[in-house]
Amino acid sequence: MSFLNKNYKFVSQENFDGFLKAVGVAEDRLEQLKKFAPDQKLTKDGDTYTYYNITPEGPQEVKFKSGVEIDELLGASKTPVKSTYVVEGNTMTQTVKSPERGVAVFKREYNGDDLVVTLTYEKWDGVAKRFYKAE
Template identity: 45%
Template sequence: MAYIGKTYKFQKDENFREFLAHLGVPADKVEYLLTSKPSQKLEKDGDNYTLTTIDASTKEMKFKEGVEFDESITPEITAKTTFTVSGNVVTQVQKFEDGRSITLKREYSDDQLVVEITTTGWDSTARRYYAAV
């Protein structure tokens, strides 16, 4: 788990605009998300993990593997979220009240993080690429 505690900085994405369009994200938020260059870091303390995303603000998500919790996506939207950790792959599944779900599969290596994003009713995959810093 050499990726634990390492910071990864956003580099590029594929199909992310299409993913956001499928979700119905408002245009102003789409542009913000497409131009932001966040960093991510995963830390572990015993059985507890903290996933930190740093951009214009810092968002910390604390979780235990396999334990569902309420994740605040926006002030109006909450998901039931579960993480699993298998080697260098950390998978996050967000389930929403309307029956939709989003899966974010983070695959870590020494020099990069690739996040594959899929969702209910969309027959494609978005990818976001991060470089270790």
């Protein structure tokens, strides 16, 4: 797990606006969210992981155990969802369930200094990707 404790900086994205539209982001927020590109970091202490989104306003963190569903507030709107994070090898998969919007999956694949986040949504036949590089 050589990717633990590394800070990954945003590099580029593909079809992220399509994902945002599919999950119901309002048109007036699309441009702002397309630019949202926090650094990402994953740490581990015993069997507990901490996943950080590092924004200009400071770090946002989520503590979890692999495979255990947690309550989470997602995004700037603080939408309550149920998330399950599963860490297997070099991959962390986050499944987000919202009663109003359905299920979305964020698959983070770490390969050396590269991180690729693949985003899918049950009500959308597209795929979005976001690319990061370790500092």
